[in-house]
Amino acid sequence: MGLFLAREILGITGISIQETGTYGQGARFEITVPKAAYRFSDATGPR
Numbered sequence: 001m002g003l004f005l006a007r008e009i010l011g012i013t014g015i016s017i018q019e020t021g022t023y024g025q026g027a028r029f030e031i032t033v034p035k036a037a038y039r040f041s042d043a044t045g046p047r
Contacts, residue, residue: 013037 007017014034021028 003017003019010017010031014037016032018030018032019027020030
């Protein structure tokens with residue numbers, strides 16, 4: 001249920017999440033963010 005809910009929420013913004021782990025070696029999640037869905041900040045650190 002948790003991954004389903006996360007996938008649905010992220011899907012609204014075009015971001016996708018996928019579980020790609022290998023059985024017996026732990027979970028691995030890959031998140032894909034389209035170029036139009038992020039930006040870099042000019043800030044050099046916390047203020």
